[in-house]
Amino acid sequence: MRPPFDIVVVGLTLSSSWGNGHATTFRSLLKGLDALGSRVLFLEREKPWYASHRDLPDPDFCTLEFYDEVEELAARYGDDLARAGAVLVGSYVPDGVAVIDTLFQIAPGRVSFYDIDTPVTLARLEQGDEEYLAAAQIPGFHTYFSFTGGPTLSRLENQFGAARALALYCSVEPERYRNTGAATSWDLGYLGTYSPDRQPTLERLLIEPARRLPHKRFVVAGPQYPSAIVWPGNVERIDHLPPADHADFYSRQRFTLNVTRADMIAAGWSPSVRLFEAAAVGTPIVSDDWQGLTELLPNGKAIVIARSPEDVVALLADADEKRAGEMAQAARKIVLEKHTGTARAAELLAALDGLAAPSRSTARAGAA
Structure with missing residues (x-):
């Protein structure tokens, strides 16, 4: 029998960043936990889509294993789950309701939820959609960790009965x-x-400005865009960009655009991983507007908020390069101080009230 893990995570995927933001979020968090001395097991449901697009099949910062059916969690990993200091289950896990019920049975009082899609989750629950989480399960979590902060945390506690909701x-x-x-x-x-x-x-903040500025160069990287979209001739398309290429991609841009999903704009306080990645690289950021953004990155000092094509056209046509560089460095300083994987891992461990104390006698500090 192997030694107990401090934390067992059951998540959508760690092995593949294709078409999802979960993998990079988990990678950063788990690397931070590893740097702080925590021993982590990540359990991922074997799915053909991710299996055929794996860019991290064997991480060196945690133990990654795959399961085929919900029943395997108890049959193969029951001992690991029962002996773990804490169990963390993520949003969008296949058969999530059955997975959570299984975890509650094996590790009562030690299961927390990490919602990387909180506004989407709550919108679905209000419509009676319980694809990966049942409303009745929420009070059973030790902590409901949320990708979204602000008023959503009070809503989780007061409307949905979470024992404790933390960003x-x-x-x-x-x-x-x-x-x-x-x-x-x-x-x-x-x-x-x-x-x-x-x-x-x-369309509003990149494609239309590209039409108006045919002498400027634009790029959109990412999969699943419909073939019916008509891209201006000065917009380059990259179908998929693996995480290893993200830093170089940001480094090659004068400005980078942050776009937020509608549910997350409505909820506010929902920074994307792309926002932090671009800031860490030191690329000036243009973003759509949502409540809570300027508390993370002050407008005009660490980020530019754009509301119309005219805002973007004016910025690109007559950018103050010195000011843009100063803004980028201000954002980078904030992110490197407060939003690294190690900083986030420390928040997680503190919130777990000692349930997941590091098992290694000497923690490796300062990875951030």
């Missing part, structure tokens, strides 16, 4: 996300999987 934002790996020194290739770029509710903002 656990995504984070960035500073050793991976730094400027590569590459020459500038694009005036404005965007990195993100296609989403119908993000597309109107992308």
Whole structure:
């Protein structure tokens, strides 16, 4: 029998970053836990889509194993789950309701939920959609960790009965996300999987400015964009960009665009991992507007908020490069101080009230 793990995580995917933001979020968090001395087992449901697009099949910062059916969690990993200091289950886990019920049975009082899709989750629950979480399960979690902060946390406690709801934002790996020194290739770029509710903002803040500025260069990277989209000739398309190439991608942009999903705009306080990645690289950020953003990155000092094509056109046509550089460095300083994987891991461990105390006698500190 192997030694007990401090934390067992059951998540959508760690092995594949294809078409999802969960993998990079978990990678940064788990690397931070490893740096602080925690021993972690990550359990991922074997799915053909992710199996055929794996870019991290064998991580060196945790133990990654795969299961085929919910019943395997008890049959193969029951001892690991029962002996773990804490268990963390993520959003969008296949057969999530059955998975959570199984975890409650094996590790009562030690199961927490990490919702990387909180506004989407709550919107679904209010519609009676319990694809990966049942409303009745929420009071059973030790802690409901939420990708979204602000008023949503009170809503989780008061409306849905969470024993405790805490913000656990995504984070960035500073050793991976730094400027590569590459020459500038694009005036404005965007990195993100296609989403119908993000597309109107992308149209407004990148595609329309590209039409108006035919002499400027633009790029959109990410999979699943419909073939019916008509891209201006000065917009380059990259179908998929693995995490290893993200830093260079940001380094090659004069400005990068952050676009937020509609549910997360409505909820506010929902920073994406792309926001932190671009800031860590030191690329000036243009973003859509939502409540809580300026508390993380002050407008005009660490980020530029754009509401219309005219805002973007004016910025790109007459950018103050010195001011843009100062803004980028201000954002980078904030992110490296508060939003690294190690910083986020420390928040998680503190919130677990000692349930997941590191098992190694000497923690490796300072990875951030």
